[in-house]
Amino acid sequence: MAMTSVLNNQGRPEVVPSTPQLSLAGVTKQFGTSGFVALDGITIDIPQGQFFVIVGPSGCGKTTLLRILAGLDTHSAGKVVVNRTDEKRPVNSMIFQGDSLFPWMTVFDNAAYGLRMRHVPEAQVTDTVRSWLERIGLWRFRDRYPSQLSGGMRQRVSIVRAFANDPEILFMDEPFSALDEQNKLLLHEELLRIWEATKKTVVFITHSVDEAVTLGDRIMIMTANPGRAKAVLDVPFPRPRNVLELRQKPAYGDLVFHIWEQLREEVQRARQNAEGGRV
Numbered sequence: 001m002a003m004t005s006v007l008n009n010q011g012r013p014e015v016v017p018s019t020p021q022l023s024l025a026g027v028t029k030q031f032g033t034s035g036f037v038a039l040d041g042i043t044i045d046i047p048q049g050q051f052f053v054i055v056g057p058s059g060c061g062k063t064t065l066l067r068i069l070a071g072l073d074t075h076s077a078g079k080v081v082v083n084r085t086d087e088k089r090p091v092n093s094m095i096f097q098g099d100s101l102f103p104w105m106t107v108f109d110n111a112a113y114g115l116r117m118r119h120v121p122e123a124q125v126t127d128t129v130r131s132w133l134e135r136i137g138l139w140r141f142r143d144r145y146p147s148q149l150s151g152g153m154r155q156r157v158s159i160v161r162a163f164a165n166d167p168e169i170l171f172m173d174e175p176f177s178a179l180d181e182q183n184k185l186l187l188h189e190e191l192l193r194i195w196e197a198t199k200k201t202v203v204f205i206t207h208s209v210d211e212a213v214t215l216g217d218r219i220m221i222m223t224a225n226p227g228r229a230k231a232v233l234d235v236p237f238p239r240p241r242n243v244l245e246l247r248q249k250p251a252y253g254d255l256v257f258h259i260w261e262q263l264r265e266e267v268q269r270a271r272q273n274a275e276g277g278r279v
């Protein structure tokens with residue numbers, strides 16, 4: 001993986017941020033021997049510290065792309081470059097849709113999992129996990145098990161677990177899709193607050209155009225299968241963002257509408273593909 005080193009003014013090597021953090025050139029994914037192409041020539045640079053959102057119809061290859069970026073799957077052609085800024089930190093953490101907590105571990109142990117896997121000293125684990133659980137209002141639930149929490153609380157623990165591990169990149173695959181609207185709104189506010197304080201590189205997948213515009217700096221709209229980059233748009237709203245205020249702005253509605261116009265065609269194509277048995 002690429003890492004840029006320069007000499008600092010004491011003559012010691014210093015790692016400097018390399019941008020983009022993720023660089024994709026012609027990334028293509030073919031599954032099996034049938035020749036089924038899930039992703040076709042995705043080319044995009046994602047700068048360090050950007051909240052990058054991917055929207056697209058069901059089956060367009062969003063999860064496949066995320067898994068390739070996270071190193072959980074291979075691509076068939078093209079190039080993926082992950083530029084590191086700090087070799088001591090983990091490259092990435094993932095937050096998935098639904099439950100990804102270990103049911104046999106308490107909230108504290110779940111949140112501490114990544115740090116303990118990296119053999120971080122226990123005193124530091126306690127400090128870090130405590131400060132994150134306090135920040136998200138879950139410290140008093142630290143001894144509870146996931147089954148004793150609501151769905152929204154479980155997703156908050158997943159967020160704490162990912163942020164506490166301090167990865168360079170956070171991959172989020174529809175993390176809020178199983179939540180009701182009220183919990184979703186609260187989680188959007190919490191994620192914005194945490195992300196705006198840490199400015200991690202995030203790659204976030206969603207079906208929700210509202211979620212994309214509320215959270216993202218930049219949005220890639222994907223085509224129906226085979227998944228290609230149809231459009232990449234900047235989200236011009238300043239930060240920190242207040243979710244409710246943002247959603248009242250005419251410019252917010254205009255952007256949501258514009259994205260929907262582009263997406264609608266792809267959703268219809270995805271439906272036709274599914275009805276034709278291709279997806």
Ligand SMILES: Nc1ncnc2c1ncn2[C@@H]1O[C@H](COP(=O)(O)OP(=O)(O)OP(=O)(O)O)[C@@H](O)[C@H]1O
Nearest residue numbers: 031032038057058059060061062063064065225279
């Ligand atoms: N391991 C696999 N083997 C064969 N085909 C696969 C495999 N994984 C995914 N696919 C196919 O690749 C396409 C893209 O799947 P993927 O899960 O990435 O889509 P998605 O955009 O994340 O969908 P959704 O929004 O419904 O979660 C789909 O047609 C899917 O059936």
